[in-house]
Amino acid sequence: MADNVYDAIVIGSGISGGWAAKELCEKGLKTIMLERGKNIEHVKDYVNANKEAWNFPHHGRRTQEMIKDYPVLKRDYPLNEINLDYWVDDRESPYTEIKRFDWFRGYHVGGRSLMWGRQSYRWSDHDFEANAKEGIGVDWPVRYREIAPWYDHAEKFAGISGNRDGLEILPDGQFMPPMDMTCVEKDFSDRMKKLFNGQRHVIIGRTANITEPLPGRSNCQFRNKCWLGCPFGAYFSTQSSTYPAAMKTGNLTLRPWAIVTKILYDKDKKRATGVEVLDGETNKTYTYYAKVIFLNASTLNSAWILMNSATDIWPDGLGSSSGELGHNIMDHHLGVGAGGTVEGFDDKYYFGRRANGIYIPQFRNVGGDKRDYLRSFGYQGGGSRSGYQRSAEEVAIGADLKDALSEPGPWTLNIGGFGETLPYHDNKITLDKTKKDKWGLNVLAFDVEYKENEKKMRKDMLNDAIEMLTAAGAKNVKGREGDGTLGRGIHEMGSARMGKDPKTSVLNKYNQIWDAPNVFVTDGSFMVSASCVNPSLTYMAFTARAADHAVSELKKGNL
């Protein structure tokens, strides 16, 4: 076999790319995983993983120079001194904002699996059926029954801790033992159950932090430093989980600095034949060939690659024949919530730093509830004791101030909404041929915004949060209505949706491009709607299912 010929090519090494590589390798395919950025080796390259605030010159705070250098990153928490190296350099990789879109990317091996929030929830048929019931977008070609075994498969390998809550709206999975709630969270949960007749549930977050060891991985040590890279391998990332599993098969080759510029397409066979790669360090061009291609470059970049592919046949790129490629961009809209203080628990505290919170599954437009907008939202939050950051206004300065701030302060309870965004055809990305990145490649232009439905939902997100905290007995409850600019949910979805009809969708139900069935797009691109739960677990499940289908089709000679 020539050194540029493989059974399978996986474009991208983040959550879904890592999964594709693992599954394909374990099924015996010689696979190359192409990553556009640098390598980050597990443990060895987590250079800040054991540092504390005092080991950073600015104790973690962003500097004016960083603000100047990172015009996009500065819009939210990613711009900080602690893990700046894991985020894309805005200067090298600009994009065009016809409308503002906050795009927070990770161009390195592992992608955003290194910095992700790890919250892992299943969809239910309530989500899969929503488009069909309401006549929005297109229907999902898949139902829960079909994907459930793949959720099992993904959870068992990734390691998800969570409680079996028995909720129809949020199906239970193959969980490791749940993390504890704090006293205040338990109290909140009990009160909500009573006050809302079992319609609103406060549960412990289901998170991809393992609470029992897995091969090569230690259980969570409760340092709450996940986003620096975990030396214990205690949270799911490409590095801790899928990459070592794929390497163990002897079938994986990893190629960092490989920017895929296009997928090569044979119009007679109606199959992709390989990919063209630009070396990110040397600017040299390479070609790799394979029978199967998994496209996992992250939702918007996967669309970018398709837009640049097979343009001699389809001017708007491979997968564009339906007119849906690059359209229906979704995210979760956030920034709305409430917080307050809780009395009566001054004799209670906790031990350890839990990198997880509480979760309140969607309850609006669920069951008999009917609102003046479609879909719903969930809340994430937590109840904890405030620390030195609180203002101890009653003490001015001196030893009294020091003593006061050295003790834990009042309990606070905070929740923030994650709202579903509808798939609007006119929320789209296109190629901006007037602007180039560091490598001379055209960049994406964003024309994406949330609309009336989301605006109405945000009112409920605010009022319900205030109502629930107040009902729970919290004091000084304050609502907040922050910036809901799309992108900052960092849950981009929908640029190449799946469907039942090649005329209205880019992919079939197994994530295959209708016009090139040996190309599988299994990152967030395939999403037909957004639900309001964090999406990565769903990408894992669909990726594993697609890989299974790919190998079976390959064996049948259908690819």
Add this chain to the structure above:
Amino acid sequence: MNRREALSSVALLLGGTIIGAEAFLSGCVNADRKIGSAGIDFSPDDISFLDEVGETIIPATTTPGAKEAKIGEFMHVIVRDCYEQKEQQIFIDGMTKLNEASKKMNGKPFLDSTPEERKKLLIELDKEQKEYTASKKPTDPPHYFRMFKELTIWGYFTSEPGATKALRYVAVPGRYEGCIPYKKGDKAWAT
């Protein structure tokens, strides 16, 4: 008796008439006047001045104070690298203002004041900043003493001595217990 006090005594003794004594004295007073005059590149005098301001806000008790956490240098680094120019100016002017307020209240520059005088002054300035902060418009600039205080608290509790000695620090907790008893006086967890 330090050199400053020695000279003052001499001047006092001689009725302040010695030619040149003024220059000697002003040399020392100038060390205070110079506070803030180096702009954003704080002088060693600025750093000691801020160390003492910080130490007055968070003094050494049974645990280290802000000076041991090198709070002056920390404030310098943050003001230099993280503050906007406008904020930097407020901070730098604030050093002079604090010294002026000290002279007005205690009749001498901050560094020449006793710990009690320093404390009395900063309690007054804290009152001033609280009143200002409560009534200011969101677009109004912050009060300089609020900056000093916030930087001291944040810098101290995220410093190694502050986090590991004034607070309870466990590098690798290894487990999580969500609901355990707490008794008044137990320290908060660091980070």
